[in-house]
Amino acid sequence: MSMATRLWRRRFKLLTGLVLVLVAASVVHLWTKVSRIENALPLDALHKERSFAVLLEEVGRLETELRLGALEIDAARRERLAFALDLLILRQRDNRDLYAGLQLPGVAELHRDLGAALAGVDETLRDPQPDAASLAAWAERFGALRERLRALNGRVFEASIGQAVTQRADLDRLRNTVSAMIVMLGGLGMALGVLLVRQQRNIRELEKRDLALQAAEVAQRELRERLERITDNMPGVIFQYREWPDGHSCFPYASQGLRELFGVSPEAAAADGGVIFSAMHPEDRPRVIELLRESARDMQPRQVEYRVILDGVESWLSSHGTPRREADGSLLWHGYTHDVTRRRLAEDEIKHLAFYDSLTGLPNRRLLMDRLRHALALCARTGAQGALLFIDLDNFKTLNDTRGHDCGDTLLRLVADRLRQSVRLDDTVARLGGDEFVIMLEGLGARPEEAATQAEQIGEKILALLNLPYMVDGQEYHGTPSIGVALFGDRETRVEDLLKRADLAMYQAKGAGRNTLRFFDPAMQTLVAANSALEAEMRQGLRQGEFILHYQPQFDAGGALIGMEALVRWQHPQRGLVPPGEFIALAESTGLILPLGQWVLETACAELAACKPVCGRPLGVAVNVSARQFRHPDFVEAVLGVIERSGIEAAQLKIELTESLLLEDVEETVERIGRLKAHGVGFSLDDFGTGYSSLSYLKRLPLDQIKIDRSFVRDVLSDANDAAIARTVIALGQTLGLHVIAEGVETEAQRDFLIEHGCDAFQGYLFGRPAPIGELRCLGTLH
Numbered sequence: 001m002s003m004a005t006r007l008w009r010r011r012f013k014l015l016t017g018l019v020l021v022l023v024a025a026s027v028v029h030l031w032t033k034v035s036r037i038e039n040a041l042p043l044d045a046l047h048k049e050r051s052f053a054v055l056l057e058e059v060g061r062l063e064t065e066l067r068l069g070a071l072e073i074d075a076a077r078r079e080r081l082a083f084a085l086d087l088l089i090l091r092q093r094d095n096r097d098l099y100a101g102l103q104l105p106g107v108a109e110l111h112r113d114l115g116a117a118l119a120g121v122d123e124t125l126r127d128p129q130p131d132a133a134s135l136a137a138w139a140e141r142f143g144a145l146r147e148r149l150r151a152l153n154g155r156v157f158e159a160s161i162g163q164a165v166t167q168r169a170d171l172d173r174l175r176n177t178v179s180a181m182i183v184m185l186g187g188l189g190m191a192l193g194v195l196l197v198r199q200q201r202n203i204r205e206l207e208k209r210d211l212a213l214q215a216a217e218v219a220q221r222e223l224r225e226r227l228e229r230i231t232d233n234m235p236g237v238i239f240q241y242r243e244w245p246d247g248h249s250c251f252p253y254a255s256q257g258l259r260e261l262f263g264v265s266p267e268a269a270a271a272d273g274g275v276i277f278s279a280m281h282p283e284d285r286p287r288v289i290e291l292l293r294e295s296a297r298d299m300q301p302r303q304v305e306y307r308v309i310l311d312g313v314e315s316w317l318s319s320h321g322t323p324r325r326e327a328d329g330s331l332l333w334h335g336y337t338h339d340v341t342r343r344r345l346a347e348d349e350i351k352h353l354a355f356y357d358s359l360t361g362l363p364n365r366r367l368l369m370d371r372l373r374h375a376l377a378l379c380a381r382t383g384a385q386g387a388l389l390f391i392d393l394d395n396f397k398t399l400n401d402t403r404g405h406d407c408g409d410t411l412l413r414l415v416a417d418r419l420r421q422s423v424r425l426d427d428t429v430a431r432l433g434g435d436e437f438v439i440m441l442e443g444l445g446a447r448p449e450e451a452a453t454q455a456e457q458i459g460e461k462i463l464a465l466l467n468l469p470y471m472v473d474g475q476e477y478h479g480t481p482s483i484g485v486a487l488f489g490d491r492e493t494r495v496e497d498l499l500k501r502a503d504l505a506m507y508q509a510k511g512a513g514r515n516t517l518r519f520f521d522p523a524m525q526t527l528v529a530a531n532s533a534l535e536a537e538m539r540q541g542l543r544q545g546e547f548i549l550h551y552q553p554q555f556d557a558g559g560a561l562i563g564m565e566a567l568v569r570w571q572h573p574q575r576g577l578v579p580p581g582e583f584i585a586l587a588e589s590t591g592l593i594l595p596l597g598q599w600v601l602e603t604a605c606a607e608l609a610a611c612k613p614v615c616g617r618p619l620g621v622a623v624n625v626s627a628r629q630f631r632h633p634d635f636v637e638a639v640l641g642v643i644e645r646s647g648i649e650a651a652q653l654k655i656e657l658t659e660s661l662l663l664e665d666v667e668e669t670v671e672r673i674g675r676l677k678a679h680g681v682g683f684s685l686d687d688f689g690t691g692y693s694s695l696s697y698l699k700r701l702p703l704d705q706i707k708i709d710r711s712f713v714r715d716v717l718s719d720a721n722d723a724a725i726a727r728t729v730i731a732l733g734q735t736l737g738l739h740v741i742a743e744g745v746e747t748e749a750q751r752d753f754l755i756e757h758g759c760d761a762f763q764g765y766l767f768g769r770p771a772p773i774g775e776l777r778c779l780g781t782l783h
């Protein structure tokens, strides 16, 4: 601060000091002047002059008394004379100092002479009879002294006048000085007054400002407290984060939520920002710091999510900050942090539900397909091959239906665990649904032969692992898988096609007797292409009425015709008559079985209705119904509708179902069969013995007939096992009160064997091949 500024700030004190100094100087000056004037007051001179006049009068009286005494002296005169003398003596004594004070020549002599004369008269008067001459002489002397006194008195008067003039001048000067001082002091007083007024005004102004400041401070404190109350009660943290160029950092402000989210007090964070970063998960910290660096570079806001572990509990936090450059060179972020753990968990949950199988926790089809796409892209870059292993559990449905879904679920979980253990962490084990699992192996050899060898080794390992016994609900269970393998390494291949190849290979493994592994080969690919073409042709064939029905007769043990089985054929324009074995499976997988099955049902019932009764009995017709057809929600109504429209009796219709169909959802199956049986429709179990042949479900299903599969009938005379199976099926049917029919009976010996063991009915080339209804020779007897 400069000297001038300092002086200006202290101007009031300086001015006050100056005024006091001037007032003091003026007082001293006036005091001196007054003293001086006082000393020289003309009153003194006048007083002296008056004293001299009195003295002169006293001298004159004594002179007069002396003269009178000189004429005649008596006691009275003597007394007046003595009185006048004493008065004069006293007067002279009183005026002694006056004489001394008068600086006039002759005064001292006069005083002395007067004293001497008074002493002489006193002496004279001591004489009781003073002589008149002495008195007259003294009268003369005092006359002379009176003249001298008069003359002196005149001079004293003149001196007094001169002194008065001088004093008058002094008084004028004093008055001028006083006036000047009054003016000056008045001016100073006014200046001081103005200053005081201004000072007062300034003080009032300052007081007002002070009050306003105090009010503002109170308001600010209240606002701050209110804000702090709000921010401290808000979920999460409101913060300011500051960073200096030297890397030092701190949180100048952080709401109380900091304690909850980071386990750090706002005070600790205000001292050192590092404590907050230390609380972050070590894996996330570098990412957060990198984002801060980016924000500092482009001065743009950033948002980041990271983990914090507090008391061993991990939580997810989200922070948002907007940077600002400060005058001191530091960067200041204003932001907020809040807990997003619940949202992250929900997201993880959603992600998990969307991409993982809830039963086994394995990736689902969606995730598998996604990973497969990435794997294909990676293969294209690295040149390495990969493999898809499609795993299907053999006979899983049996376990599921015989021991319940809980056991099935337990087995699926155990299988999932074993599959996970059988591959590397990088490989993917997925569950497509049901008992279907897929393993995606990556990073196999670059040559297909090498990759195939590796895939086979892993596949064999899985086979061995899944063949080990399982403990399912306290019971040992033995299961086997069928595994199809498809190699990949070509980006052009579609993931759906790849999965289809592995699926096809798995079916090859099933076809090869199960519990084995098969590779997808080009021949299978050709088959896929052929199937697509066949599907298109089937659709067209259905539209153009290329499908026809053949009927195969069925006879009882007495040789009487009891009915016939409707068997569909495709009268293909180029390929001729195509048997159902070549298109039923495809029709099932494509859904074409629904319109085709409906057509078969309608046609069979309509053609039966046109048949005449044989031997007075109405004929029956057996119609094959596929699983997909049977499971259709409208199946029961569709069948009843067909019966009604055709006009046949419901009891004339028998529906043939396959064993595998009955294994799925037994409850629903029982319910549907029951509803149709209530109308009189009969049910036959086809191909009995080839599947699972579980007595438990056989007992529960309201069937009418079981059909011994022709594979047992064929070797019933040569194969003891087949003979035993045939006998057992017949015995089982009898036990359960079911009608038993044997199919594929080609010889009389077969027929005789079956009759011998109690078989109720027969169907086969021995009695007649399937043929159009018009060509059917319905013989009335076996013989």
Ligand SMILES: Nc1nc2c(ncn2[C@@H]2O[C@H](COP(=O)(O)O[C@H]3[C@@H](O)[C@H](n4cnc5c(=O)[nH]c(N)nc54)O[C@@H]3COP(=O)(O)O)[C@@H](O)[C@H]2O)c(=O)[nH]1
Residues within 6 Å of the ligand: 552, 565, 566, 567, 568, 579, 580, 581, 584, 597, 600, 624, 625, 626, 686, 687, 710, 743, 744, 745, 746, 763, 764, 765, 766, 770
């Ligand atoms: N869902 C539907 N499935 C149908 C339908 N029509 C037929 N099929 C299924 O196709 C399977 C094969 O039928 P097909 O080729 O017609 O063979 C049948 C007979 O020709 C044959 N058979 C009859 N007797 C003999 C014999 O003595 N020897 C011998 N080698 N074969 C013989 O058996 C078939 C009849 O079998 P099944 O149905 O089990 O009684 C056929 O199995 C049907 O499942 C249809 O409309 N819908």
